[in-house]
Amino acid sequence: MYCWHGGSVVKNTTKKGRTMAHQLMRAVPRLVARRAFSTSLARAGGGAGGMPAWQVNPRNVYEDRPDFPMPNVPYVSELSDAQKALKAKEAGDWKSLSDEELKELYRLKFHKTLAEAEAPTGEWKTVVGGTSLIIALTFVLYIIQKKYAMPAMPETCNYEWQEAMMKKQLQMRNNPVEGLASKWDYENNKWK
Amino acid sequence: MATPAQLGLMDAASPVMEEMIYFHDHVMLVLILITCLIFYSMLVLISSKYIYRFLTDGHVIETVWTVIPAIILVVVALPSLKLLYLTDELDSPQLTIKGVGHQWYWSYEYTDYYDIEFDSYMLPLGDLNKGDARLLEVDNRVVLPVDTSVRMLVTAADVIHAWTVPSLGLKMDAVPGRLNQLALQCSRVGTFYGQCSEICGANHSFMPIVIEAVPVETFEAWCDAMLDSE
Numbered sequence: 001m002y003c004w005h006g007g008s009v010v011k012n013t014t015k016k017g018r019t020m021a022h023q024l025m026r027a028v029p030r031l032v033a034r035r036a037f038s039t040s041l042a043r044a045g046g047g048a049g050g051m052p053a054w055q056v057n058p059r060n061v062y063e064d065r066p067d068f069p070m071p072n073v074p075y076v077s078e079l080s081d082a083q084k085a086l087k088a089k090e091a092g093d094w095k096s097l098s099d100e101e102l103k104e105l106y107r108l109k110f111h112k113t114l115a116e117a118e119a120p121t122g123e124w125k126t127v128v129g130g131t132s133l134i135i136a137l138t139f140v141l142y143i144i145q146k147k148y149a150m151p152a153m154p155e156t157c158n159y160e161w162q163e164a165m166m167k168k169q170l171q172m173r174n175n176p177v178e179g180l181a182s183k184w185d186y187e188n189n190k191w192k
Numbered sequence: 193m194a195t196p197a198q199l200g201l202m203d204a205a206s207p208v209m210e211e212m213i214y215f216h217d218h219v220m221l222v223l224i225l226i227t228c229l230i231f232y233s234m235l236v237l238i239s240s241k242y243i244y245r246f247l248t249d250g251h252v253i254e255t256v257w258t259v260i261p262a263i264i265l266v267v268v269a270l271p272s273l274k275l276l277y278l279t280d281e282l283d284s285p286q287l288t289i290k291g292v293g294h295q296w297y298w299s300y301e302y303t304d305y306y307d308i309e310f311d312s313y314m315l316p317l318g319d320l321n322k323g324d325a326r327l328l329e330v331d332n333r334v335v336l337p338v339d340t341s342v343r344m345l346v347t348a349a350d351v352i353h354a355w356t357v358p359s360l361g362l363k364m365d366a367v368p369g370r371l372n373q374l375a376l377q378c379s380r381v382g383t384f385y386g387q388c389s390e391i392c393g394a395n396h397s398f399m400p401i402v403i404e405a406v407p408v409e410t411f412e413a414w415c416d417a418m419l420d421s422e
Contacts, residue, residue, distance in 0.1 A: 067243045154317060156326040162196070164323030169195070172383050177203040180195050 064110075064117045075111045083108060193325060193359075193385045202359045205384055205405070206377050208279055209361030215275050219268055226264070279361070282375040285343035289334070293346070293353030293366035293388070296395035300334055308418045314398045328385045333402040337411040338381050344374035354389035357403055363389055378405035 060073045079087060083104075089097065090105055097105070106113075155161055166180070173181045185192045194202055204210040290301040294311075302308040315329040336342055346355045348366040355374070356363040364372045378384070386401040406414070 067245065154326060156317070156320070156324075161322060165325065166195075168323040169193070173380075174193060174382070175195070175203040176380070176382075179198075179203050182203075 062111065064112045066114065066118050069114065071110075074109045076108045079108070193328060193383075204359065204361065204379070205382060206360040206362075206379055208275075208375070208377075209359065210379075211275055211278060212361045215271050218271060222264060222268060279375070282343060282373065283341055285341045285375070287337070287340060288343040288345060289336075290345045290347070291334075291355050291366070291401075293348035293350075293355065293392070293399075295350050295393050296388075296399040298353075298355070298399060298401060300332075302415070306415065306419055308415060308422070310418070312401070314400050325385065327398060328387070328400045328402070330400055330402045333383070333404045335404045335406060335411055335414045336376070336378055337408045338378050338405045340377065340408070342376040344376045346372045346374060351392045352390050353392045353399070355386070355401060356389040357384050357386035357401055359384040359386075360403070362386070365390055378403070381405050381407065 062071050062073050062075050064071075076083065086101060086104060087108075089101070156165075169180055170184050176182055183192055184190075201213055201216060204213055287302070288304055290303070292299045292301070297314070298312045300310060300312060310332045312330045312332045312334070314327065315324070315331060317326060320326065320329060344355070344362075344364075346364045346366045347370060348368045350368060352368070353366040354363060355366055360376060360378065362374055362376060364374045366372070382405055384403045384405070386403075388396055388399045388401075390396075392399075
């Protein structure tokens, strides 16, 4: 049995004498358990029986999401000495904090303000521009293949033939109710 | 035949096709109403800034949007079924014509009174007169009397073909070993075109059908001419 890079799953061994197949067998239960754990956290029911409520981000990873504004963890988790000192000052009277310190404290907790998180990114310009470029390229390719690769159109597509065909259709009273012949004035020989 | 860049159906040349056009308009109205409602809903939902995170169900609205589409389907289905059975009605046909599909031409037999049989091949580009329709003209057309109830029996000699004339609202598979019946009635004088509608080989696109509806006297004269030529 061979794996994706051509090596044998059964024969090749690691330093500890474990084959790749052996490693896979050990990894599968661990991966399944990890997946089951995260799924159970994400799908847990709404607060009854002591189970945690459904969370969009059950892991302790910081995320700026306008529809879920209070992440579980602060943005900056490892504080420098100056930041620790500021945190200690925060425990006291807030009126003693200056505007700069308040902003610093906010930025320790959150990466972006709500306004920054909801601000437009301008991504639409990239999307529209890229799509327009590809469509323009398609037109260029079409013109090249029309000029050099496609055979000539049959003579029934030229103007004189089309004119003669329309005359015939009018003579045949083609679509006389709401179509072509209904728009022709047969008495005066002109369009209505 | 259709005019260039035509989007809608051609004018009807038979009563059944008229009913099909009415049905098409009826269903189109229903579809446009539904589409407008959906577009409006999408617009309102997308432009809304509010998010309700704990929405799991809504029994009343779910019932409403199940019952109303069911009613709409009944409103569409009733005329649809009526039309379906109308297309099968055949009221004492005065003429029977057999159309046999071959690879790649049609042959027709008028055997009620005399034996008139002929093949109908597409005219190639080189044989067309100026103003003729490419891929649609044939050497021998199916000539029928106008305002006459005709039974069309369709079959095939080799593979499955399909005999179609959209202006008359006709389409029927031509299956070898089987006779399929079509009720045909031209309401007005004219020339009506169709094309084979079942893939049947290399020249499937090149075996058209042309019906020429003429006054009864003209039809009789044509029959005499066909018999004389045979």
